[in-house]
Amino acid sequence: MKPSEFAIVPMEAVHVEAVAALEAETFSAPWSDVSIAGELTNPLSLWLVALDGEAVVGYVGSQAVLDEADMMNLAVKPSHRRRGIAGALVEALTQALRMREVHSLTLEVRATNEGAIALYRACGFSQVGRRPRYYTKPTEDALILRKEWKL
Numbered sequence: 001m002k003p004s005e006f007a008i009v010p011m012e013a014v015h016v017e018a019v020a021a022l023e024a025e026t027f028s029a030p031w032s033d034v035s036i037a038g039e040l041t042n043p044l045s046l047w048l049v050a051l052d053g054e055a056v057v058g059y060v061g062s063q064a065v066l067d068e069a070d071m072m073n074l075a076v077k078p079s080h081r082r083r084g085i086a087g088a089l090v091e092a093l094t095q096a097l098r099m100r101e102v103h104s105l106t107l108e109v110r111a112t113n114e115g116a117i118a119l120y121r122a123c124g125f126s127q128v129g130r131r132p133r134y135y136t137k138p139t140e141d142a143l144i145l146r147k148e149w150k151l
Contacts, residue, residue: 006057006085008092011047013040018056019049026075028137036061039072046100048092050076050085060089064102071107074116090123094147103151108142110135120145 011019020033039045039061046069050058058076062069071093076085094105108131109116125145134142 005052006088007051008048008088009051011040011049011059011061013037015049015056015059016040019047019059022056022059022075022077023073025078027073029135031073045072046093046096048089048096050080050089052080058085058089060093062093062097062105064097064100067101067103069097069102069105071105074107086119087123090119094123094149098149098151101151104146104148106144106146108134108144111141111143117143117145120147123147 016033016037020031020036023030023036036047039047042063044063044065045061046064047059047061049056056077057080058074060074061072063072064070071090074086074089076089097105105125106128107120107125109120111130125147127143128146129144131142131144133139
């Protein structure tokens with residue numbers, strides 16, 4: 001699957017169940033479907049989904065305050081990984097945030113998640129800090145990564 005073979009669209013109510021299932025499949029402390037659905041009405045939030053036909057194969061979520069945003073979650077179905085979807089989601093999110101006059105995106109990533117760290121670095125993120133014992137299940141430090149751009 002090439003990036004052109006999937007669509008990236010804003011998350012809608014019809015996507016929540018699939019996003020919650022992927023969240024539970026991917027993370028040790030997943031967001032609930034209620035929490036994810038709440039992002040649809042949060043004026044600070046922007047969540048995008050990658051669709052293969054009508055099937056959700058990935059998603060990214062963010063919250064912005066004024067001109068800065070935090071990436072909340074990013075996941076791609078295991079069967080669709082290594083196909084450019086995660087990078088395309090990050091790029092689409094960056095472009096959508098830019099349109100909202102946001103100039104930076106910050107995220108936390110497990111210090112041992114080498115694949116995700118490599119992806120974020122390839123997308124232009126740099127390490128700006130570390131949060132000791134940020135993650136649980138298992139307990140682990142988070143690296144704080146940030147990307148900035150001019151409006």
